[in-house]
Amino acid sequence: MALENREGQRVPNVVLRVRKGNEWVNVSTDDLFKGKTVVAFALPGAFTPTCSSSHLPRYNELAPVFKQHGVDDILCISVNDTFVMNAWAEDQEAENITMVPDGNGEFTDGMGMLVDKSDLGFGMRSWRYSMLVKDGVIEKMFIEPDLPGDPFEVSDADTMLDYIAPGAERPKAATLFTKPGCPFCAKAKQMLEAAGIAYEEIEVSKKGVSSRALRAATGRDTVPQVFIEGAHIGGSDDLEKWLHTHK
Structure with a gap:
């Protein structure tokens, strides 16, 4: 499996279907990234163990520190539909995170991070990674190693914060x-x-x-x-x- 580091490239140009309240809304990658400094992290699925116990909660917890150091928004990207992502955000009380439902996998495919997890009954899902994006251009990527299972070694919130602001004090x-x-x-x-x-x-x-x-x-x-x-x-x-x- 080839997982390409796309530092220096622009994020894929796609339009996502998002449910806000009782209405469908089209959200483009320009809406998410243009003119902003954004941290995005992608994961295999909402409600899954590592994603719920570690990946999402820590980004949510450290969000105020990221924003103190110039990050405008933190995105969580998963190949799930908007209803699942909204329910997960509510369950996790992830009020500091913008959920990005890549239901058709178009963004993830454009990133070269769409992988087959049919052995788990998941179908095509995202590989786990994180990235720092400035005005739509990827400055830094942390891609999990190509190992069996679901490695979680480098795409965590603390690694990203150490890159953006070495020595930043974490909240107690x-x-x-x-x-x-x-x-x-x-x-x-x-x-x-x-x-x-x-x-x-x-x-x-x-x-x-x-x-x-x-x-x-x-x-x-x-x-x-x-x-x-x-x-x-x-x-x-x-x-x-x-x-x-x-x-």
Whole structure:
């Protein structure tokens, strides 16, 4: 399988059919790339494991950092129809990513990245790659190696960010265990927001995580319990002290 690096060339000129609201819209590659600095990453399929667990979420997470360093838009390209791509974006809460449904594979074929994944029941799909495109011209490509399966080594968001802005600081991420109506939980969320730290909230309740699970995960029964980058910080007072020492 020949996977051609197309640095220095223009992106393919195609028109894609996109569903926005209740209407069909034609979106051209000029609409997506002309006059802009764009990071695009392509993957084999929406809702597939690596794409959902790593590829898309990390680009979504790092989008503010990319934009601080001159990137106007981040595109996710897949040989899927627009309904699937829209549903995936909603499921992943990928509000920072523009989904590009290459349902007929025309863009992917024009990039020389259309591959046969019939062994998986997928038919023709995109090889995994990423690229930096300036005003429609490809400046840099990171193409996954031609190996069996679905390699994911170089098209990730961190590799692209290192190319665009070496040494750029990554945003910290937090996980927050809370209970409804807890004033200390509200305080912890306010502190995280003020510090610019994105957080995932996990509710301890009959509908959410149990108190037993909270105790197993943290060794404590009280909320909030805050983790930052996987490290257990503690409650709201502990978080306040941590933020003070990490200014």
